[in-house]
């Protein structure tokens with residue numbers, strides 16, 4: 001597809017869809033036994049900021065970098081949180097549930113790429129959140145693409 005290949009951001013429905021996604025997600029997070037203790041003190045802006053981060057990762061505008069400071073800010077928010085594997089797995093599951101709830105595209109190609117990023121990102125977040133971790137302090141915001149299964153657009 002080359003230059004005509006849509007970004008994951010556009011395919012998902014852009015900023016509006018990702019904001020609906022994170023709002024639905026954090027509504028459930030705050031009702032969840034494993035995750036609520038981690039998130040009970042979060043800023044009301046948190047869902048919107050995570051939507052901005054996801055948008056930037058998926059090929060949308062660089063608003064998280066411009067408005068929040070990019071990777072170092074995101075990293076700092078996870079340091080010392082000691083995220084457990086059950087919490088990580090629940091986070092992934094609830095975000096996938098939220099994707100269904102708000103009607104994000106359900107085609108195999110999109111969901112494979114979306115879930116691939118969630119697996120990758122949450123495993124890094126878990127590692128970086130452990131006491132004594134020494135993560136890379138400065139890095140670019142990752143840019144996630146379709147991987148091996150881009151949409152077939154004849």
Ligand code: HEM
Nearest residue numbers: 038042043046049053074077083087088091118121122125
């Ligand atoms: C792909 C995986 C993940 C992404 C993209 C992500 C993204 C982010 C971002 C962008 C922030 C900072 C928001 C801001 O600028 O204020 C943040 C904060 C945070 N994240 Fe993550 N995160 C991920 C995984 C996780 C996981 C697995 C957990 C725990 C189970 C977690 C727990 C938190 C907490 C507790 C905060 C701080 C919330 C607050 O007090 O405002 N994150 N995350």
